[in-house]
Amino acid sequence: MRVKSSGTGKVTSSEVARAAGVSRTTVSFVLNDKPGSNISAETRARVLEAARQLDYVPDANARNLATGKTRTIALAVHKPSPHAFADTYLSSVLSGLVRKAKEAGFRIVLELTEEDSEVSTLAALVRSGAVDGLIATGWQGEEPFEEVGLSANDPVLLLSEWPFERFSNISVDLVGAQRKIVNAALAAGHRQFGCIPYVPFKESVSEKRRFEDFKNQLASAGAELLPGCVEAGDLTVESGRLAMRRILEAPVRPSVVFGMNDTMAIGAIKAAQGAGISVPEDISVIGFEGQAITEYLDPPISTVKIPWIDLGEKAAEIMLHKLRNPEAEQSRLSIGSELQLRRSLI
Amino acid sequence: MRVKSSGTGKVTSSEVARAAGVSRTTVSFVLNDKPGSNISAETRARVLEAARQLDYVPDANARNLATGKTRTIALAVHKPSPHAFADTYLSSVLSGLVRKAKEAGFRIVLELTEEDSEVSTLAALVRSGAVDGLIATGWQGEEPFEEVGLSANDPVLLLSEWPFERFSNISVDLVGAQRKIVNAALAAGHRQFGCIPYVPFKESVSEKRRFEDFKNQLASAGAELLPGCVEAGDLTVESGRLAMRRILEAPVRPSVVFGMNDTMAIGAIKAAQGAGISVPEDISVIGFEGQAITEYLDPPISTVKIPWIDLGEKAAEIMLHKLRNPEAEQSRLSIGSELQLRRSLI
DNA sequence: TTGTAAGCGTTATCAC
C-alpha cells in the first residue's frame, strides 16, 4: 500500500492524486472523462490543476496493459524489400489510411515483411496485443494466416487482389482493371502484343494470375503475344527500358507493348524513343496503375487508375468498424478502377 | 497468489510455467535467453516445449510496462495534410528508415501533425512511453519542442533544413542545394528569372528562408526576378501548370523559371509546351528535389537531388545509437545534395 | 461522490 515517491522518475497518477487530495480512482475518472461518474466540478478542477502543475503524462504502456487496447493499427506490407517503395501505391494507401485512422484517434505502425514465414510475426503482433488490428497487403491467399492460427474473428483485414473467402478483405480487382486497358488496345485494333511483366510473374500467384489472364484475353480476341516479346522488369523505369530494348530485337516487332506497371511503361517508351522508334506512331505502349505522372509524360500514357488512396480510407473504415464491433460479420469490399486513355495508345 | 486459469482467455506465462513444472521466472529467463542465468538444457527444453504446445505469445503491453521499452520509434511528419504525401520525400525517407529500424528489431509508427500546437502530442508520445524515440520532420525550429518541455536529453531527433543548436538533428541543406541549381542557371547566362515557390513562402520560416536566399543569390549575380513572375503553387503538377500560365502573361518573359519542387517544374514545362513555347529553346526550367521521374520527362529536368533514402537510414542509425547510449552527446549531421544537369536548362 | 483493492502479465531482485 506504500505510495512510492520516485525521486527523479516520472510523475504517476498517485502523485497527482496526493497533490489533489483524492484517490487514484478519481484521478483516472477525471482524466478519462469517465462517463457515468459524477465528479464534483470542484474536485475535477483540483485534479486537473494538479495534473497540470505536476506535468503529468499517463503511462501509455500501463494503460494499454490495463485496458488491453493500444489504439494502434498495423499496416503490414509483404513484398521483396527493394520494390516495396518503388511504386507509388504504398504512400497513397498510407495517405488515406493514416488520415482516417488519425480522425478516430488511432495510430498506424508500419511492418514490412519479405519472407512468407514472417507471417508468424504478424500473428504475434495481433496476439501479443501490440496492436489492436492488422491490415495486411501483398499476400497471395489467406492460407498463411490460417496456418499461424488466425481466423476471421481476429481483427485482421486483408487487402487482396481477388475476393478472399474467410477473412475480411478489400480486393482490388487488378485482373479486371488490366482487362480494361488491354481491351482498349484490342479495340484500337492491335493484335500483336509485347509485354513487360513484373519479375516474379512465373512464381507469384497473383502475378501469374495477371499474366495468364492477359494471355487468355489475347487468345480469345485472336491476338498474340509475339515470341521474344515478354521481358520482365523489377518495377523500375530502368528495368522497363532494358526490357523494351530486348523486345525491340525480337524477330517481329509488336504493335503494342503492355507495361504491367506505369513505371516500367515509362522505361519502355524511353527505350523506344531512344531507338528512334516513335510512340505511338510506330508502336503503342500501355501502362497500369494510374500514377499521376503518366499524364504528364510525352506521350501521355494510357493506363488504368487504381484508387489507392480510396483503398487506404476504406481499409481504415472497415478496420475501425471491426474494432468497434468485434462480433461483426466478415466484411468484403471490391474496389474498381478507371480507364485513362491517352496518346501512347492509338 | 492464486494462479488464474482463464477459461477462454490468453495463455499466460504462469500457465506455461505450470505446464513445464517451473516458475514464471524460469519461463521468462528461458524465453528471453537471459544471459547469465544458468538453466539446465533439460529444463529449457521443457519450457520451450510447453510454450509451443500452449501456443504461448507473451503480452507485449505487459512486457513494455515491465521493461519500460517498446522497441518502437515514431516518425512524426509535420505538414499541412493534403501535401504530406504529394511529394516523394516521405516514402523515400520511410523506406530507408523502416529497413534500418527493422534490422535492429524496431518498428516505425507514423504520426502526422498539421497544427503547431500538436507538438504536445509528440511530447506525450515520448513521455508516455508509447515510443522509445521520436524522429520529427517538418518543423521550422526547435523552440516548439522546448516549449513542451523536451530537451536534448530526450530521445528526440529532428530532421531539419538547417543545423539546430540544441537537439540532435540531421539537416538537409536545402538552401545550399538550391544554390547549386540556381547557380547552374546563372552560369548558363540566365539573368531574368521566374519562380514558382510553395504557397506558404511568405509565412513558413523555411520556405521564406529559401525564397529570400534565392533572391539574394540573384541580386548578387546581377540577375533579377521579373515582375509578375513569382507565382506560388501547392506542390502539385497542376498548380505548377497554373502558376506557369500566369508567369507567361507577365510583361517580360523570364529566360528561366525555377520550380521550387520537381513536381511543379513538371507542370511549368507542360504549361509552356501547351502554350507553344518550347523548353528549353524558348525558356529554361529548373526543378528541385531530384525525383527519379525528372530524368524521363521531355525534356529531362535539371534539378538537385536530395538523398531522402539516405536521410532515412541515417536517421535510424542516429536514433538507434541514441537509444543505446542515452548519455551520448547531441549528434548533428548535415546531408548534401547532387546537381543533376539535364536538357531543360540551356 | 469518492475510496479500496483487485487485477493486467511481465520482468527483476534476491534468497535459497
Added chain:
DNA sequence: GTGATAACGCTTACAA
C-alpha cells in the same frame, strides 16, 4: 540453477 515476491502504473468493480 530455481523460485518467491515485489514492482511497473493504470483501470475498474465494488464498497462506502
